[in-house]
Amino acid sequence: MKPTLISIKKYMAMLAVMLLAFACNDDGEKIYLSGLEASQLILTETDVVLSKDNAATIVLSAAWKNSTLVVSHPDMKAPSVFKAYLQLSTTDDFSSNVVEIESSSESKAFTGLELNAQAKALGLTPDVVTPVYIRLRGSMGANVESVYSEVKTVNITPY
Numbered sequence: 001m002k003p004t005l006i007s008i009k010k011y012m013a014m015l016a017v018m019l020l021a022f023a024c025n026d027d028g029e030k031i032y033l034s035g036l037e038a039s040q041l042i043l044t045e046t047d048v049v050l051s052k053d054n055a056a057t058i059v060l061s062a063a064w065k066n067s068t069l070v071v072s073h074p075d076m077k078a079p080s081v082f083k084a085y086l087q088l089s090t091t092d093d094f095s096s097n098v099v100e101i102e103s104s105s106e107s108k109a110f111t112g113l114e115l116n117a118q119a120k121a122l123g124l125t126p127d128v129v130t131p132v133y134i135r136l137r138g139s140m141g142a143n144v145e146s147v148y149s150e151v152k153t154v155n156i157t158p159y
Contacts, residue, residue, distance in 0.1 A: 032072040033140075036082070039064040041136045041149040047129075049157040050119065054112040060154065062086055063107040064136050067147075085137040090122050092133045092151060097122055100137070119158035129157045 044061040069078035086108050089098045099121050101108065110118070124130045136149035 029073070031076065033069055033078060034072070035069040035078070036067050036138060036140055036144065036147055038147040039066065039084075039136050039138060039149050041134070041152055043134065043152050043154060045154060047155045048115065050112050050116045050159050052112075052159060055116070057112055058109045059112045060110045060115055061107060062109075062134065062136075064149065066106055067138055069140070081140050083139050085139065087135050087137055088118055088122060089133045090124070090130065092153075094133065094135065094151075115156065116158050119156050124156060124158045126158050129155050132156045 042063045045059070048059050050059065064084065066082055066084055069080075069082060071078045084103045084106070086101045086103055087094060087098055088101075089096075091097055099118055101118075119130075119132070122132065124132070131153050132155075133151050133153055135151045137146050138148075139146045
């Protein structure tokens with residue numbers, strides 16, 4: 001029996017389907033980015049009384065260590081996508097009334113004037129001691145869950 005052109009085409013099509021089925025396996029190497037961890041937040045004060053006299057003076061400093069991102073592949077470098085945000089709130093669970101300050105370094109120093117402006121943004125009453133809760137939020141991007149430091153409390157009296 002002599003093979004016909006139609007049967008040869010059928011065999012070629014079956015061979016092509018079989019080659020495609022066996023060629024589609026996952027040979028790619030998976031590369032992981034890790035190291036996003038909560039930082040320890042350090043504050044210089046627990047009570048700050050603001051006035052026009054200390055408006056130009058540094059009245060509160062915050063410091064932390066940014067996360068070091070690591071790539072699982074030794075020939076690759078981690079991208080510099082980490083961002084740190086200092087969050088201030090009048091609620092200890094940060095569910096409302098939050099001011100967020102992005103920082104490009106590992107510290108933030110507030111002058112009396114700057115901290116008083118943040119206190120006003122939070123709605124603090126002048127000459128009344130109010131607890132303000134502060135934490136650090138670390139983020140690698142919108143598609144990655146943020147990490148948070150422990151919450152610290154500073155009693156602020158704005159003017």
